[in-house]
Structures are given as structure tokens and as C-alpha cells.
Amino acid sequence: PCRAQPKKKKKVDVKKEQAQKERMKKRLKKLEKAAPELIPIEDFITPLKYSESNRVRSLPALSPEESERRVLLLKKWCLFKQKQDEAEKKAIKAVVESQQEALKELHLESEELYEAAIRRDEGLFPFERDGPTHTPPLPGYDPPEGKCIDITKVYTQ
């Protein structure tokens, strides 16, 4: 519908909208300037109750035979662990060497297969595996009904 005097609101509206947009852009620029922060990890912050207490543990005095037994046991354990570690390193070396030999033989056999074997396997990742459990799962176990609520603290910048 035409009017005798046109509305004056239009220009003012446009100006207001422009001013609003500029304000929003300024706010955006300010927020974008601030660098994103990493979420603080609760594992690395010791709770205060462990640093405030003055409790001191008093250990009983060890007899010389006991301390010698412990030292000898420690030495035996060190030797055992060293043998275990060396066996592991040897096994790794043996595996790598046998792999290299197999690749050499394959290379002599056919070029195409060698090339295909050297390429990376796309189906390898993602790889997921649960750790071994202490006991195998019980056959007829009926777990009680319940639910899990996630109560992790959400940090916002």
C-alpha cells in the first residue's frame, strides 16, 4: 500500500543492521584472535589432600639377613629381566632378518609380487584389540541391570 509520507524506519533499520553486523564481526575477530587452549588433564594435577597431610610412615628396622636376602633377590630379578629383554631383542632381530630374506627371494622370483608386498596395507589401520583378561568370560553370567552416566567436566573457553 502506498503512503503519502514514506516510512522513515527503513534507513534507520539498515544502519542499525549494519552496525549490528560490524559489532558481531568485531566480536568474532576478538574471539578468533584468542588461541585455542588444550583441555587440562586431571591426571597431572595432584589433589590438595595428598600434599597437606603431615602423616609420616615409619618402617620397621630390617635385620641384616633380611636386607641381604632382599639384595640378592633384587640381583636375581635384574638378571632374569635382562635375559628376558635380550631374548626379546634377539627375537625381533630374527623376525626382521627373516622378513628381509623372504623379500629378497620374492624379488628374485617376480618383480610384480615384490612391489605389491612392499606397498603399504590400507586395511591395517585402524587396528583395535582388547587387552587379555585375568579370567575367561563366564558362560552363563547374567549381569545386573544398570546404567553408566558420563560426568566428565566440560571445559569451555
Added chain:
Amino acid sequence: DALLGCHRSYRSRPTHGIGKFKYLLPNEAPKKRKEKVQMKEISAGTEYQYGDVNIQMTSYDLCLVEHFAQYVHRLCNRLSIRVNESYAMPTKTNEVLFLEERGSKMQLDAVLTTHQRVVQVRGLSSTFAPILLEIIQSNQPEGVHLLVKQHTEDDFKSRLKSRPELEELLAQMS
């Protein structure tokens, strides 16, 4: 003492600035007050090498997970595999409630914390990757869940704090 403490600069003499040595030292970058957390470039890797690979270990037991992460890190050092970063993901806390046998009330059972450690590795050769996986698997402690995947931008962004104001403004603008 008075002779050594004298700092008169004989600018007309050819021996001007004879004791200067700071120009010989390497340039130290000026100390930045805040080191901005920027995403490092994610390498895609060539046909014979994988790019950035994340080895994520999750468990309810903190000590086990930390020790296992240390073991994996040292193993990679020993096998001369380049380790980009070794960081911890934020811990998740879960409240476990179970339904009582008689009654409809939910009984609080336990509060469990899930810890996750990540070892980021670059330049794994395609022949050695399955061997490394086997070694890690054979040494996996009980209760520790292993996940090996490629590094993506989303993985990095999940470590950062959420910014609801920025997202609101962006939604308003578009």
C-alpha cells in the same frame, strides 16, 4: 681493576669495537610469552611409509596405562622410529549405577575414571609396521585397550576446549 672496568669507546681509532663478541653468537629467538597451540602438519606418508600414526592406549588403571605408554615410547626410540608426540588425552569419569534386586531405586556402585595415553609416530615403513604391532600386542597388559589409527585433524581438535560463543557467532553469521 680500574683499567678493566674502563668502557671508553675510541671511535676514531681503528681498534674501535675490538672487544665485541655478541655478533659471533647464534641468534636467539625472542621469548614468546604465549606459545599458541597450533596444529602441526599431518603428513600423509608415501606408498612405502605410513604418515602420522596414533597408538592410543585406554584403561581404567592409571599406572598401567602410563607404564605401558612409556614402554611403547622407549621401544620406538630403541627401534629408531621417529616419535612426534607422546601426550595424554583428558580423563573421562563414569558413574556406574545398578538396579537393586528388590526395588526400583538405582544404587550407586562405583565411580570409574578412564585414562588414555597417545604415542604419535611418523615414518613407519610398510614392512616393519606389522612386526611393531605384534610386539606391542604381545606385551599388552591386562585391561589395557589398544587402538592404532592414522592421525586426523579431528583427533587434534578433540584435545582442545570447546568454544560455544565462537560457534554461536559463526552460526549467526551464516
